[in-house]
Amino acid sequence: MPLNNSIEDLDPELKMVYEEAKASMKRDFPAGPWPELNETARSKAVQDAYYARGRKPYATVRALYKAAGLYDIGVAEAAKPVTNAQFGQSAHNAAADEYSPALDVRFRLLVIDKPGAGQTPPTYKAGKEITWEARWFTIFGGYMLAAASKLLAAGKITQKVVWGNDWNGNGKRDDSSYDPPHYELKNWRLGRKKKPKKQV
Numbered sequence: 001m002p003l004n005n006s007i008e009d010l011d012p013e014l015k016m017v018y019e020e021a022k023a024s025m026k027r028d029f030p031a032g033p034w035p036e037l038n039e040t041a042r043s044k045a046v047q048d049a050y051y052a053r054g055r056k057p058y059a060t061v062r063a064l065y066k067a068a069g070l071y072d073i074g075v076a077e078a079a080k081p082v083t084n085a086q087f088g089q090s091a092h093n094a095a096a097d098e099y100s101p102a103l104d105v106r107f108r109l110l111v112i113d114k115p116g117a118g119q120t121p122p123t124y125k126a127g128k129e130i131t132w133e134a135r136w137f138t139i140f141g142g143y144m145l146a147a148a149s150k151l152l153a154a155g156k157i158t159q160k161v162v163w164g165n166d167w168n169g170n171g172k173r174d175d176s177s178y179d180p181p182h183y184e185l186k187n188w189r190l191g192r193k194k195k196p197k198k199q200v
Helices: 012-028 044-052 058-067 134-153
Strands: 034-039 102-114 123-131 161-163 182-185
Touching: 012 034, 012 102, 012 134, 012 182, 044 058, 102 134, 134 161
Parallel strands: none
Antiparallel strands: 034 102, 102 123, 102 182, 161 182
């Protein structure tokens, strides 16, 4: 399957954190950009394609990307490692009947929907362009960690959220495995939650 960004595949606790953080950022940045899900659950085909980058010849990486339903990757990008996790080692690798305890975000640029007039500010809607500018990941990271801390204190979630910008939570950027779009539930290795069985 290609890239999956379905919020319905997201662990309910992480979904709650993400939705609260997103609402807070949208309130504070009405002109955007706004966060959106780039990836939740990840298939074996996609994980294998990611893991091949920087490890396999370009032709192999390109073929794996095509087989996974991803885009036509270029030579330079294929040579850059993007993960150290093989299939089963990433929090994204949930089975079909499991929720993903991990998510990656991207940011959608907005365009003016209705121009403002007098004291009325303009309204915005989602545009077609995505931005990967580093500062937006840093800003949203603050919202995600604040939302997680608030919900944990209120007893609405049961575990901390780990951010790929600061894996050990010491408040400093972790350059050894820097992954600012990524968030995961801290204790996901203890077992992923099962989705409720569909009624037939």
